[in-house]
Amino acid sequence: MDPHAVPAERDLETSLRPRNLEEFVGQHRVREQLELVLTGALRRGSPPDHVLLSGPPGLGKTSLAMIIAAELGSALRVTSGPALERAGDLASMLSNLAEGDVLFIDEIHRIARPAEEMLYLAMEDFRVDVVVGKGPGATSIPLEIAPFTLVGATTRSGALTGPLRDRFGFTAHMEFYVPEELERVLNRAAGILGVDLRPDGAREIAGRSRGTPRIANRLLRRVRDYAEVR
Numbered sequence: 001m002d003p004h005a006v007p008a009e010r011d012l013e014t015s016l017r018p019r020n021l022e023e024f025v026g027q028h029r030v031r032e033q034l035e036l037v038l039t040g041a042l043r044r045g046s047p048p049d050h051v052l053l054s055g056p057p058g059l060g061k062t063s064l065a066m067i068i069a070a071e072l073g074s075a076l077r078v079t080s081g082p083a084l085e086r087a088g089d090l091a092s093m094l095s096n097l098a099e100g101d102v103l104f105i106d107e108i109h110r111i112a113r114p115a116e117e118m119l120y121l122a123m124e125d126f127r128v129d130v131v132v133g134k135g136p137g138a139t140s141i142p143l144e145i146a147p148f149t150l151v152g153a154t155t156r157s158g159a160l161t162g163p164l165r166d167r168f169g170f171t172a173h174m175e176f177y178v179p180e181e182l183e184r185v186l187n188r189a190a191g192i193l194g195v196d197l198r199p200d201g202a203r204e205i206a207g208r209s210r211g212t213p214r215i216a217n218r219l220l221r222r223v224r225d226y227a228e229v230r
Contacts, residue, residue, distance in 0.1 A: 016189050016217055017063045020070060025188070025213075026181040027060065030172040034064070037170050038071050047100055048072070049169020050123055050150040052108075054157035058214030059174040061153040062106065068151055069102040077103045081110035090115040091128050091143070099146040108152035109159040116164055123150055123167045176211030179203070185213045186220055195224050 018024040021035055034051070041048035051068065053061040069076035077097065084090050084105070097103060105111065111119070122128050126147050129140045152168065154160060165171070177185070183202045190197035197220070205223060209216035 016192055017066060018188075019067070021067055023188075024060065024063065024067060025184045026177045027064075027172075027174055030064075030174065033170070033172065034068070038068065042072065047147050047149045050167060051152070052157075052160075052165065052168035052171040053151065053153045053174060054171070055155070055174030056176070056212070057155050058212040059176070060213060061174060062104070065102065065104040065151040065153065068149070069104075072100065072102065072149070074100045074102050074149075077101060079103070079105055081105060081107040084115040085112050087112075087114040087118045087131075090118050090122075091130055094122050094128055094145045094148075095143060097146050097148045099148075101146070101148045102151055103148055104151045104153070106153045107155065108164075109154045109156050116161065119150075120163060120167060177209075177213060178211070179206040182206035182209050182211070182213065182216045186216055189217050189220055193221070193224065195220065 021031055021038075024031055030053075037048050037051070048068075051065075053064055055061065065078075066076060075098065077093065079093060084093075093103070118128050122145060127142055127144050130143050132139050132141055150168075157165075157173070183199075183206045186202045186205055187197060189195075190202075201223070205216060205219050209219060
């Protein structure tokens with residue numbers, strides 16, 4: 001059971017994702033600290049600090065990024081580290097952000113070095129320097145961008161460079177779930193999927209999910225298939 005999402009699961013996962021912090025199960029410390037950050041930013045009327053979420057796959061980093069945007073009432077722009085191969089790719093995305101938008105970069109530790117260096121300036125001063133031309137005649141043009149919040153997710157926090165990690169105002173590490181928390185995840189998913197899940201069934205699936213909600217939801221769907229067919 002691979003904890004990474006496969007393409008066929010992504011649409012179904014979207015329907016099972018919590019929509020706000022109140023619905024998010026587990027990760028109590030992360031959730032409490034994040035609520036403070038978001039509430040303070042809303043009261044000040046300014047974007048919150050940039051957020052770095054680390055931890056094994058399947059624990060809810062993408063869900064939290066979506067929740068951050070929803071709690072702020074902002075649009076969410078999604079990309080991934082491997083997709084940002086050149087600085088121009090990042091500059092194009094940053095220039096299209098509106099004020100207060102949330103930019104989510106999954107697997108941020110895999111971002112290309114030129115794009116990462118551009119990101120430093122964007123995170124600190126909300127501007128990027130675009131280089132026009134080549135060779136001795138190349139010129140750098142500063143481009144102002146709208147204030148935004150970057151949410152980075154990584155499964156390998158140790159692979160992040162120090163300068164990038166230091167520019168995040170809030171960092172959180174996601175922990176594996178205990179069986180009781182996974183039972184709550186399963187009961188919520190069962191209600192959405194219309195599955196009649198007994199307490200002993202939820203307990204059995206939770207105990208076999210390796211502390212990962214994504215695996216728990218996947219097992220729930222397979223057990224549902226087995227129960228309906230056999």
